[in-house]
Amino acid sequence: MTVQEVADYLRIKERKVYDLLAQKLIPCTRVTGKWLFPRFQIDRWLEKNSEIQHQTLAHQASSPPLLLVGSHDLLLEWALRECHFPFAIQTTGSSEGLADFINEQAMLCGLHLLDPESEQYNIPIIQQKLDNQPVVLIAWARRQQGLLVAAGNPLGIQKISDLRDKKVKLIDRQAGAGSYILLETLLQRDGISKETLTFLTQPAYSHTDIGDAIAHGKADAGIAIEAVARQFQLDFIPLVYEQFDLLIHHRHYFDTPFQSLLNFTKDKRFQEKAQELAGYDISSLGAVRYNCQSSR
Numbered sequence: 001m002t003v004q005e006v007a008d009y010l011r012i013k014e015r016k017v018y019d020l021l022a023q024k025l026i027p028c029t030r031v032t033g034k035w036l037f038p039r040f041q042i043d044r045w046l047e048k049n050s051e052i053q054h055q056t057l058a059h060q061a062s063s064p065p066l067l068l069v070g071s072h073d074l075l076l077e078w079a080l081r082e083c084h085f086p087f088a089i090q091t092t093g094s095s096e097g098l099a100d101f102i103n104e105q106a107m108l109c110g111l112h113l114l115d116p117e118s119e120q121y122n123i124p125i126i127q128q129k130l131d132n133q134p135v136v137l138i139a140w141a142r143r144q145q146g147l148l149v150a151a152g153n154p155l156g157i158q159k160i161s162d163l164r165d166k167k168v169k170l171i172d173r174q175a176g177a178g179s180y181i182l183l184e185t186l187l188q189r190d191g192i193s194k195e196t197l198t199f200l201t202q203p204a205y206s207h208t209d210i211g212d213a214i215a216h217g218k219a220d221a222g223i224a225i226e227a228v229a230r231q232f233q234l235d236f237i238p239l240v241y242e243q244f245d246l247l248i249h250h251r252h253y254f255d256t257p258f259q260s261l262l263n264f265t266k267d268k269r270f271q272e273k274a275q276e277l278a279g280y281d282i283s284s285l286g287a288v289r290y291n292c293q294s295s296r
Helices: 003-010 014-022 039-048 050-057 074-082 094-102 123-130 178-189 207-215 226-231 256-264 268-277
Strands: 029-031 034-036 067-070 088-090 108-111 135-149 221-225 235-249 288-291
Touching (some): 003 039, 014 088, 067 094, 074 226, 074 256, 074 268, 094 108, 123 135, 123 288, 135 207, 178 221, 178 235, 207 226, 221 226, 226 235, 226 268
Parallel strands (some): 067 088, 067 108
Antiparallel strands (some): 029 034, 108 235, 135 221, 135 288
């Protein structure tokens, strides 16, 4: 069963399933990035853990699960696996993740949403969407974003206008993703209409999907972070440094799971991993970028 199917089977909300996943309380397996639940194991689990099931159903609706939503980040994903209180991860893009966060479907949201007018990341959209809610925005990293191309850069791509002039076959991100918004902004600055470019029919839903498509020859180029270029041994044309932040409610900022994540970032292994991945500036990690005390 999928997450939705097991939630229907147990007559609970999907976010409760993710809460159980984060706490490692429900039998499951992961196949190609998706959580799956063998029905016979779920039945056996229900019989042996009726008290856990009762506690899950009684969990307060105001307390979101230990779930990270929003944008995908390789360093963050690795850190969550390594720290003692791992979050379940559901990265479907910054805009969709922010909507889930607003609806109390997750405790933590990763964002890199550029506001073209102010040229600020994340703060304008939070001020607009959360309207003085008690949230805090924590700096995670500045990341190098750019164009991923095949090893050796066979098309000789050097700048945004080359995507049009060299008739490059592009793979885009889904609408609302931070990289999707960034690409549209860069095209507009250069006076390039998106209709003049050639895109694959299906968008990519993560940075690693971009890397995989280019590495396997399905696309000539796509926008993603430098760490993915290194992961897939691709060439990288840097464009901008972007700000990637973590959004969390005040009431959960000092909770053990989030503080454990922040404490782990001080570990030597974390510093070495950031350097290994490439394209990360973590000098401001943990700094408060936006803090709204008001609750209405």
